[in-house]
Amino acid sequence: MKIPEGLIRPIRFYFAVFLTLSILGLLIINFKLYNQGEQIRKAVVEKNQEQAALEMQRVLTFSLNDLQSKLRKISEWDEVFQQLRDPSYYFFWHDERMQESRYFHPSFSNLELYNAEKTLLMPASPSKGYDSSLPQTIDNLQSMVVFRDYNPPHLNIYEPIYQRGSRNVIGYVGVSVDIVDYLLRENTFYHIEKTSIRLHGSGSVSSREIQELIQFKPVQNPVSDELWELIKSFMMDMFVFLSMATILMYFIFNLAFYSPIQMLSLYIERLQKRSGEIKPPEERFLLKEFEQLKQSIYLYHQNLNRAQAKLDEQNQIVWDQARRDVLTNIYNRRAFDEAWNGVLYQYAKDPISTTFILFDCDFFKALNDTYGHEVGDEVIRLTAKTIQDHLPLESPAYRIGGDEFAVIIQNKSAQEIQQIAQVCLTALANANFAQLGVKEMVTFSVGISQAVPEENNDVASLPRQADIAMYKAKQSPQNKIQVYHQLLDREAQSLVSNQVVTTVMKAVESGVGIAMHYQPIVNMQTSGMYYESLVRLQDEDGSMVFPNDIFSVVNRRRLEVDFDQQVIKKVVEDLQNGVIPKNTGVSVNVSAKTLLQPAFVSLFDSMEAYLNDYKLVIEVTENSLVDHMEYAKDVLNELREKGFKIALDDFGSGYSSIRYLAHMPVDIIKFDRSLVLALCEGDSKTRKIVQSTASMILEANYQLVMEGIEDEAMQATSLEAGATHIQGYLLGKPSREPQSVSL
Known part of the structure; x- marks a missing residue:
């Protein structure tokens, strides 16, 4: 990967960038943590408020129904019927008997009986005075909350008294209740702070509006508050920690990294400018790895000259191996290109008869696909050995493709070339490919092209011409050796486009x-x-x-x-x-x-x-x-x-x-x-x-x-x-x- 020139900066620059990004990342994390904590806290408060509202709604519904039920039982009390028939002892019954009975609740401020005309059965008790929480005459049978400056708000509710065995109203019973006191006595609160329950209003309000008038606070969640305080404390500690860590990392970076790298860079520059032995810096480094690197550079410099000498010895071996085909151990395409360039150069200076022979295995791809790559490799090895063994000693074979082999021969006549090609082709036909597991006959095609000085041939075209001749040989089931001539150019084109391509089209x-x-x-x-x-x-x-x-x-x-x-x-x-x-x-x-x-x-x-x-x-x-x-x-x-x-x-x-x-x-x-x-x-x-x-x-x-x-x-x-x-x-x-x- 090529690094642009503008990105090459000192190590301190990249350390500062890394440190800045790290701190920025941690600050972003802290901010997100704070934001999420605030959202959680708000969600908890809203949830508490919602649960408290639901609890208050449930308590009010239950309490109002319960009061109505208590009042209904009072309306069915035998003594109430006695008072309606004979109110002579009403004051005694009202002030003593009734208040000591199980029907009178501690939160009741007053209980009165009314006749069928909705008027008090008897005037206010002369001994205790009249409690104005209940009216002298019932104007509205609807339950009402009455607010008074000198008393807590009371709920006045009424219940008709029916003649036994019929639905004839013979009177009414009315009760004035300290509604807040009643709620606190009769209910257990889990989500509402009991001491915060208040009713605020003025005059008289229908009992159906109590839900809008009552005020309360939800029970505080100490776990949520404590968690929020912990989050804020953690964030503050983190900020302090980041500040201290930044300063500490800066000093450690300078001491452990920047100074050693700078010294080693100067040491390497000295090694590049001067030959001979140069001792490493005497300063000791904090990190053991830098000490080891310093000694390694010194030892490397000492061994460099010795290694250079050995490399020179190996170059010749490597040169030869680079020009050998790994599979067959004959010369490869690289060696062929160098040899062919030499032939072209020599021919330009001193033209001599030059022949190019191309061997190719017919249907090798099908054979390779059928028997597998291992068998295919063995076929290539045996082919290369057979061709090489039957060539003149001065004319090596080159593997220039998967199943293609080239030979360059000089100073040979056309008849001699034909004989060499035939010997090689006969040897290939007799090669024991069956021992490799190949059941079909393995056939080869040979293309030959030749340049002679007297005919002024284009020697550079020999590989292409041999390829055309070899293709012609592939088309023929009998004549597997073909020598190039000019008519083959047109014929080869015809073979490809008119025979195969036309048939396929x-x-x-x-x-x-x-x-x-x-x-x-x-x-x-x-x-x-x-x-x-x-x-x-x-x-x-x-x-x-x-x-x-x-x-x-x-x-x-x-x-x-x-x-x-x-x-x-x-x-x-x-x-x-x-x-x-x-x-x-x-x-x-x-x-x-x-x-x-x-x-x-x-x-x-x-x-x-x-x-x-x-x-x-x-x-x-x-x-x-x-x-x-x-x-x-x-x-x-x-x-x-x-x-x-x-x-x-x-x-x-x-x-x-x-x-x-x-x-x-x-x-x-x-x-x-x-x-x-x-x-x-x-x-x-x-x-x-x-x-x-x-x-x-x-x-x-x-x-x-x-x-x-x-x-x-x-x-x-x-x-x-x-x-x-x-x-x-x-x-x-x-x-x-x-x-x-x-x-």
Whole structure:
């Protein structure tokens, strides 16, 4: 990472920035803490006030109902009926008997009886005087709160007295109650401070308005108050601590860091300006690490010259290793470039006959994908050794690509060059690639280009010309050695654009030339099967266009979606024509770009009619599914609901599929061939990992397909690992007519 010039500052600057930001961060935290504490305190106060209001409302409701109930019982008291019939002893009953009875509450200021005309049954008691809290005549039977300057507020309530056995009113009973005293006597308060309860008003007010007139304070929360005080105290302590810590950190930084770094910087500058031994600073540093660094710099300076001498000795070895291919130990592309530049320079000064030979392994990518990278590497090693062993001693081989080898030969005639190339090609044909486990014949193509002084050839064009000749050799099944001539330029262009590209473009546009091949996938539990559809193309003269060339054109021109549509049409045609037997099935591979099309689901509308008679599988690759998981879930689950099965192809070729396995919208997992080979031929640790992965997939109720089964031993190992389906040459090769398999 390149640091801008403006950001290069002294260490003190960055320390000050760090310290300022740290203090600012702590102050922000303190401020937030204070703010949150204040909010909590306010919330607690509001909550207490709310609970107190609810409690007062409940107490008032209960008390008023209770008073009315007490008054009702008084109205039903036998002695009240006696007084109404004969009030001769009313004064005695009112002043003595009634006040000593259980009906008279201590909070009652007065209790009076009224006749049916709402007038006092008897005048005020002559012995005790008249209590004006109750009126001489009832004007309003509604309960009222009466405020008086010389007495606490009283609640006057009335209750009619009914003749027994009827609803005829024969009188009234009225009570004047010290309402505050009654509330305090008859209730227990949990959220209200009892001493704070007050009634404020004037005149007479309806009892329904008591809630608005009564005043009170909620009980204080000592825990909340204490917490708030602790927060404020903590914040003050933190501010003091920050101030002291800042000063202390500044002095420690100067003593422990800045001064040692400054001294060491000056020491290094002296080492850069002068040679020879320079002793380190005599000052002692507070930190042991700086002392060790000082001694290390001193020792490093002493050893630097000795190390420089050893480096010079190693340079030659490194130079040679840098020009050797790690896999084959022959010269690599870097060595070739240097040698070729030397040839060009020499040819410009003194032209001599110069030949460029290019060897290339046919279909190496397919071989590598089929047998795995380890076998592919062994094929490259054996190829390099075979070519090198059959070349002249003065002409080494160079590995300039994955499976491409170049040779530069000078002062040889065209006939001698042809003989050298043929010897190498014959040796390659006789090489024992079978010992590496490769069952197919491994073939090679050779391109030759030559520059001779008398023809005034462009020697710099030899690599390109040899490549054109080699491509021509690839197109020919017999003439695997081709020598460049000028007509090949036009012919090579025709081969690429008119043969391969035209054939592929016709297939994409109209489906012409597409011949679907089918390879069986066998259910090892039921012996049932379905077929994987594999695309093949034939040009006008009947030559086969191989998959590598097909998909090279398709991918280069971004025709994946159109090509997949033509493949689906061909599979549907084979279903219509009965090419694929009923009660089997077929799988179709789709590319990542096709999967991302908005109309992806509708691509398979034409196949829905065959869901009842066939098992229809859509194969998507691991990378395309993992990279677009959220989108793929929706479209693939929609297809699954219709009856299609979804297969995850190339499982194990990536590194992230296991992580997403539980969420993948698939029914079938297809092990990549590399996993199958690791299971059958890997070491014990690798096999255990693959077996555990297979067990996990089976426990998750996925079907497990193992590809590339070539012999019975691989089949037995796959079945032992739990494969529900197998696919490979042991059961059948891809063919135009689907093969039946008998186990």
